[in-house]
Amino acid sequence: MLFSIHADGPVPIYEQIVAQVIYGVAAGAVKVGSFIPSVRELAEQLLVHPNTVARAYQDLERLGVVTPRRGRGMEVTSQAPTACRSKRRDLVRRRIRDALREAAASALTPDEIRNLVDEELTAVNGKRR
Amino acid sequence: MLFSIHADGPVPIYEQIVAQVIYGVAAGAVKVGSFIPSVRELAEQLLVHPNTVARAYQDLERLGVVTPRRGRGMEVTSQAPTACRSKRRDLVRRRIRDALREAAASALTPDEIRNLVDEELTAVNGKRR
Amino acid sequence: MLFSIHADGPVPIYEQIVAQVIYGVAAGAVKVGSFIPSVRELAEQLLVHPNTVARAYQDLERLGVVTPRRGRGMEVTSQAPTACRSKRRDLVRRRIRDALREAAASALTPDEIRNLVDEELTAVNGKRR
Amino acid sequence: MLFSIHADGPVPIYEQIVAQVIYGVAAGAVKVGSFIPSVRELAEQLLVHPNTVARAYQDLERLGVVTPRRGRGMEVTSQAPTACRSKRRDLVRRRIRDALREAAASALTPDEIRNLVDEELTAVNGKRR
DNA sequence: GTGGTCTAGACCACG
DNA sequence: GTGGTCTAGACCACC
Structure with missing residues (x-):
């Protein structure tokens, strides 16, 4: 651990x-x-x-x-x-949801949001390799 | 406002x-x-x-x-x-990055993460229509 | 309070x-x-x-x-x-149940148990007057 | 034993x-x-x-x-x-007393308390049959 | 050895 | 003013 x-x-x-x-x-x-x-x-x-x-x-x-x-x-x-698998999913989903809601509230266009998400997603996946 | x-x-x-x-x-x-x-x-x-x-x-x-x-x-x-457009981009990017880092740290697979992101992304976009 | x-x-x-x-x-x-x-x-x-x-x-x-x-x-x-009314009932019931289970486990006869309960019940009610 | x-x-x-x-x-x-x-x-x-x-x-x-x-x-x-018969009685009485005191402190009415006691008493006796 | 409770007091963010 | 977190260290019951 x-x-x-x-x-x-x-x-x-x-x-x-x-x-x-x-x-x-x-x-x-x-x-x-x-x-x-x-x-x-x-x-x-x-x-x-x-x-x-x-x-x-x-x-x-x-x-x-x-x-x-x-x-x-x-x-x-x-x-x-x-319980932990469920809780993990909830925690992660909650954080993603909040981030995307903030993004939507910011009046960024859906395209801009998706671009940001894709950039960060590849950055994170890169780190895991 | x-x-x-x-x-x-x-x-x-x-x-x-x-x-x-x-x-x-x-x-x-x-x-x-x-x-x-x-x-x-x-x-x-x-x-x-x-x-x-x-x-x-x-x-x-x-x-x-x-x-x-x-x-x-x-x-x-x-x-x-x-300044605000720049700041907005930073704020949103930061939140998305943090959420995705948490997701990666949770040992969810990249596929599961992407699924969660897609689900929440369509949910958010749906709300804006 | x-x-x-x-x-x-x-x-x-x-x-x-x-x-x-x-x-x-x-x-x-x-x-x-x-x-x-x-x-x-x-x-x-x-x-x-x-x-x-x-x-x-x-x-x-x-x-x-x-x-x-x-x-x-x-x-x-x-x-x-x-929530509190429910919780209160649960708490009290739990304590009563545990006490009576202990009584049953002690191999006291049901009559003896009931006598004890009645004695203590009147004692408690007396205190509330 | x-x-x-x-x-x-x-x-x-x-x-x-x-x-x-x-x-x-x-x-x-x-x-x-x-x-x-x-x-x-x-x-x-x-x-x-x-x-x-x-x-x-x-x-x-x-x-x-x-x-x-x-x-x-x-x-x-x-x-x-x-000694054991005496001790047994003390132990059981103590537990019943504590439970009923808690019940009284909870501001449940005497009637509600008695109902709870009766329910649990029959439940316990039922188990012994 | 283990966890559980409590006191003590610091520092912080928020409103 | 409020609650939240953390460090520090004591004492206890239990195994």
């Missing part, structure tokens, strides 16, 4: 942790029944305060992605993969 | 005001030399705190879009249209 | 705050559109740390009972009464 | 073990002079950490329910039945 956290930027650290766990589970990189890193361990790895990790884990628990096993850690639940 | 403000939601109200003025100028709906509404007037119209409008106007002034005319209000500058 | 908090005892303070707001809304003592006390205000009143109150308020927001109004406070939502 | 342990849920495992031994003795299912399972044996049976069982047995010893016999295990004491 690899995390990359941007401590600056507008997105709270704990939200970044939540999202990355969700993406990891959705992608199958984190298996059902396995344990995500302990609060202290991950805090040390990410150079953030344990409380920040703990808050992320509470959110993940609330989402049904992990369940606390007392004395052992946070275990990935059986319904996590389904 | 029509404003639509979403008091809830993650985007600060003052940013919404700034963006909508920029979009209005960029689209040619707000002319050079005209005056945007007074702080009090707009605050009343939008049911927001005057401080919020004032902050938006400060930003617009700092961006060179409007300039204060004592006793008369905020006048749209001659360089505003050029 | 009156709160009574038991800082000792097994129930976390933030849960007590959550429950009491829910009960207040369910009982009609807290109206839709009104604002619950600010974090700092309630923290001072209850002699607890503001963070503790903030955590309770986050839970209430997650439950859809209140919504943050930036710069103004936490407003009771329109769906709060329905 | 049959145990049913819920590893999740709010009740600590060691408390569940303690309670079930108490209930077994109170109901006469566990006889004076008999031996309860060894720590290792029970831990293996319940898929629980031996420390957890050991802690439960410490509590039972402290309560005077069992007494350690070197090399042979934990023996049920002669005063255990009386």
